[in-house]
Amino acid sequence: MRLIFHLLVIVSPLILSAQKNVKFGDVSLAELQLQVYDQDSSASAVVLYDKGEFKTNGEFTRHRRIKILTNAGKSYANLALNIPSKGNISAFVFNLENGQIVKEKLNNSSIYSEEIFDGFHIYKIFLPNVKVGSVIDIRYMHYGIPFEWRFQETIPVVYNELKLERTQYVIFEKQQRGFGEIEKIAENHYKAENVPAFVIEPNVSHYSNYITKFEFQLTKITVPGYFYENISTSWPSISEELMEHYRFGQIIENSGYLKDSIKIWNKKLTEDEKIHKAYYHMRDEISWNNQNRLFVSQFQNKKLKNEKQGSSADINLTLIAMLKAMDVEVYPVILSTRENGLLNPLIPNLWKVNYVLAYVITDKGGIYLDASDKNLVPGLIPQKCLNGNGWLILGSNDGQWVSLNSSNVAETYQMVNIFMTDVQSPVAEVSQKISSLKYLEWIKRYKEFESDDRFRIHLKDKFQVDVESYQSKIKPEKAIVTEVFNADLDEAIIDLGQELLLDPFVFCGFASNPFKSVDRTAPIDLVSKLRERSTINITLPDNLIVGELPKSEAISTLNKGIVFVVNYSQLGNKLQIQYTFEINETVFPQEDYQTLKNFYSHIIDKIEQPIRFVKKT
């Protein structure tokens, strides 16, 4: 018996991958006998078969077969489907009992209708008697084309097929994502085989950008009693559609309840002052309700005026309207936030857009404005918006792509003075200026602590040394904070008797190598540009001399994408270390992974090097 199992495990992939004409409700013994998926022995479940079929009558049918391999895999037997009727769902569970295939049909009573939200129902299905080894077969149907079809999942897929019949009634466009291979069998007919599980890796913009799939966009639906036409066939046509939209373009043209205020301000202000006035009026008067939107909400004017709150679109489109009414050159920039995936300049898709910013053109160039967060300032946009390119709407049927990541840099400038007077417990005076994106990160953190004293204890944990007399000075109008503190460096020295070692990079922002996995399948996204500079001055007493200084060094990746510089110099009893770390490029292809990993390793190697002093007797 044992031997037979082994044989089956070995031959099973062949059997599994050969199947194309799979019948719903009919599984093979090999599928049930499979114990480990040999191409991915850690898989908790594997999709044996997944076929989607869109028919000329507008029906979409999906048949999906899953093999459960571990206890964790049993969760694939719990489903939530958003389809119109229970009657459109059927399923079977297959088990092997004493060498016999036992087939069990999903009973209607195992399908639970659940109201997720006012009036919005989904069906929850708990398939019966699912054990390790079970095979489950599910089929369901709905009308219309789904918004995407995944050929790859977070568990391996043996066979996946998609057939799309073209009809004059439902016209759609599709777009491929990801790196997996999709084979074209015939016109509008595709398949993928032996697709490995998609591994969600750290430092990725959003995994859905890279999983192998088709995204669909409806162009036109003409069925009796229903008509829909999407005119966004190009990005300029999206400009046009939006500029005519009553919850977008028409909002920009009307400064609404602020008309009177604008008249007064407009008379005596310079352009800079106008931008300043309008921006801070919106930012400070209105609170953001935590909703990211492209279109304004219903009764937007009333919301802003009476309730003093609104969505990002309510706030930013009204800001554009104000600036326009004050004759400032201003345009909307539309984009997709990070968790919503990247926009593709080649594929116009309005449904993928979920956010709007203002963009003013001044003598000094273009400036982004987002008034939805009280910590922002003109020119600074939140991290969620740093997602490739945005589409700048220059007018109806006009526009251009603009980089969202280029404008903001996370900055820290630091000065550290270390006094080695008492060799057993040196002290440090630290002052640093944190600005732009780094400030946004800082202020969010600081607000959890609310006071300098509480924040001091947090820094103690962070740097692993005793931090004393901490003071912060926040300049919210500039998005800058200056911090000054003293620290005892007992923990940063190692006394070896005749020698003394000092770790000078205690306050360095560089904590650890972010790249920990062996290899990589998706591009690397470091989110934002970064600049960190530090000058460390060390004052030595007469009884301490420098044993040796580590080597100065300047390294960078190709085209100065990431730059690291450390420079040691000595003048009498003063030592100076200058340190720079810059991220100038934020996205790297996966092929660069090993290079980047080694680069970061090298930096850590450098900043781990202590300075060796010799005690004079």
Next chain:
Amino acid sequence: MKNLLYIVLILCIQEATGQAREFARINKETLTVDIKGQERLQVTNEYSITIYNEAGYSSAHFIDYEDQFRKLSSFVMIIRDKAGKKIKSIGSGKIMRFSLSQSFETGDANYVAVDPEYKNFPFTVEVTAVFDQKGFLNLPTWIPRDRFNVSVDASTLKVVIPFDYRLRFKEENLKSHNVESINKGKSNLHSWTVKDLSAVERDVTYKSFIEDQPKVYLAPSSFVLDGYVGKMISWEGFGDWFLELNQNRNTLLPGTMKMLDDLPNDDVETTVATLYKYMQDRTRYVSIQLGIGGFQSLPAKFVDERGYGECKALTNYMKAMLHYKGIKSNYILAKAGQDASNIKNEFPSNQFNHVFLGVVDNQDTIFLECTSQTIPPNYIGTFTDDRHVLWVDSARSQIIRTPVYDENENVLKKNANLNLDENGNANLDLDVNYNGIFFDKSSLFNTYTSEQLDDYNLSQFDYRDFTITNFEVDQNVNLAELNCKYTLEIQNLAKKVADRLILVPAMLQPMDFYIHPNEFTRYLEIRRGFTLDETIIVDLPENFRVDVKPESEAISTQFGNYEINISYELNKIRILRKVIIKKGSYEADTFDAFLDFKKKIEKLDNQKIVLGKKT
């Protein structure tokens, strides 16, 4: 055992001195509990709260829940600006209802929530909400000041009951109980009032904050839920009600009965183990809580047919199989969870959210947690260990205490082999054995996705630069043993200075990884004692020898013990490190003493081992 609404307050750290910040003020609140009979209850909550800033905005929301028995029958929210002018009124039409359930569950409980959608601070929210309840088991608990940074001007609890109904209550930190006869003697009105409670800063733990609050717990003396009559004046009564509700639900399918008939007769322990394994292999945890299903289990036949259920259903199924084999078992009602607070023993009432099973076998009790597919019989872990639970037994239900896992059982044993090169980089082969409550970790390996597992594995190490090149997990479910093997490449494990390498003994994990005392609240609870038992063998690079080696040391205190022993032999260093931390809770002086103990350990953990090049 319905998971009712839990408002989770995120605990923040605060300074110990200075005036508390005030985010909002409850101007007036009246909670009226009108018990109209054993089966009917009306709860009216009327309050007015002024919101001062964004931080207090969450208190402007109205959040509650509904289910089959409890419906919001009337609701109005009025928003007033700082001058007291009415801005808007929100009626029941604007209530959002959304499901409480996750992907592995379904139920009829819904959140009801209203967002005032107004942010012109300060402003006032006035709410009147009436809930009608058909049948009840629980009554509301009144805690006038239930969150940090909110003050209370006046708050009143009113309980109206028929003159012949006995109200059961437990008051804490207040004495203002008043009773009067109303409705021409047909009813009694019990009331409590508090005034002028100032805002409290988050410089204490939420647990001790709530413990110190004035509050009143209420419980029915008799009640009816879905036709089942219960008496709750004693634990015996409550247990009997639970038994009655869940009786006659033990019919099994013929196939299962045949399996049970065919089972050879064996001792109780063996039979229990066999059936427990049978149940685990056949079922999975899926929660279906509709109607009285929140309290009553689904029939054993349901589980038998479908192979899933929630804690009551799976427990009842297991009980039914044992019953068929003539083995008596008892329900155990518990407040489950790793950090669950104590129940109030002296106040019989429904304080539970979980049920599991106990089988008395001679002098011993075998505990069976029926919601896990991967633990052995008699393993309850941190989910229900060391606490008071209700042992349900006809007419003899009583509070018992579940077993404690102590520091001798909770052992984390690590064997490490480190191969150090002359640049200070290392290859680490680490073997970790999880015993006692550490076996809880096995559930991670059984449920995590590969992404979650990767994150978890990375979080087990805090080197600045490392890669996990191999990971294996092995479980011996019968013995509740878990073993993980890791292979790591670590850059810069040792500090390199000229021709020397410097290491510290605690090179696997610093103490902070296991115990992280909060210096703001100055409160530390070690709920379960544990032992770390490490053996580290470091293979030195060729041509290196040990220049400086710390002495062996041992510390013994009331908090626990510590031992470090470093020896050098033939190009190898052997480090034996043993830390025993006892169960205990510490505040004020004892907190400082504990910190002192931890600092002493850290000092020894961070002694330097200096390796030099042989000349």
